[in-house]
Amino acid sequence: MRESRSILVINPNSTESMTDGLRPLVDALHFKDTSHNYFTAPSGPKSINDEDDAVESVKHCLPALESVLAQHDGYLVACYSKHPLVALLKGETVIQEGRKPVTGIFEASVSTSLQLIHPAERFGIVSTGKVWEKILSEAVVDFLGTGSEASKRFAGVETTGLNATDLHDAPAGEVRKRMKDAVKRLLGKGRVGAICLGCAGMAGMDEMVREACVEELGEVEGSRVKIVDGVQAGVAWLEGAVRSGL
Numbered sequence: 382m383r384e385s386r387s388i389l390v391i392n393p394n395s396t397e398s399m400t401d402g403l404r405p406l407v408d409a410l411h412f413k414d415t416s417h418n419y420f421t422a423p424s425g426p427k428s429i430n431d432e433d434d435a436v437e438s439v440k441h442c443l444p445a446l447e448s449v450l451a452q453h454d455g456y457l458v459a460c461y462s463k464h465p466l467v468a469l470l471k472g473e474t475v476i477q478e479g480r481k482p483v484t485g486i487f488e489a490s491v492s493t494s495l496q497l498i499h500p501a502e503r504f505g506i507v508s509t510g511k512v513w514e515k516i517l518s519e520a521v522v523d524f525l526g527t528g529s530e531a532s533k534r535f536a537g538v539e540t541t542g543l544n545a546t547d548l549h550d551a552p553a554g555e556v557r558k559r560m561k562d563a564v565k566r567l568l569g570k571g572r573v574g575a576i577c578l579g580c581a582g583m584a585g586m587d588e589m590v591r592e593a594c595v596e597e598l599g600e601v602e603g604s605r606v607k608i609v610d611g612v613q614a615g616v617a618w619l620e621g622a623v624r625s626g627l
Contacts, residue, residue, distance in 0.1 A: 386415040389453040393438040395422040402584045428545040450475045455619035458485040463520035482622035486611025493614040494575040502574030505536035505567040514538045536570040539563040545582035564593035575607040
């Protein structure tokens, strides 16, 4: 039987192995009557390490995507940033006329975190290179539209000093140490109820984040912290949006 819905997961960098790393996350959601298809940038940045890379990646993605926009019901941009492709796709005529939902993993994870945490708690982000601390902090404020008031719900961004490809190419022990150190710094900011994995390359690294939470807060409190993967949050939101015709 043909699937009744189709969602396209877009990796705007040109590293195919990163796209492959997203598949198990999506498959784990078991949306069996929805087809999940994947797009990798045909050229351009191997890893999106700053805003300039994000802008450059659009030049390589958008021309290739325009020919398939009529084929799918929803679109997820799998780059953890305020990626310009999200707004550009939302502006495409076929997207608007077809009422096709579009989101990014950054937007999906922030929205999901706010729904998960207690009103007295905050959420935070663990990301890669230090440059993302400022970029993502500003992106959260912009997304929420709250100015400095964002600090009431947002604990900030802590980074590992590794880029997206390093997460899989660097020695595993070094990656684990840096991830856990970043998580513990974030938790030290107080009452963090949810942690967003701030890079698509962190797919499957929730176990080491949980380990750091338990080490820092103890078994009970550490187990209560929500770990939000933007890919899963995005696909889950799109599933609901497509089903309900939002």
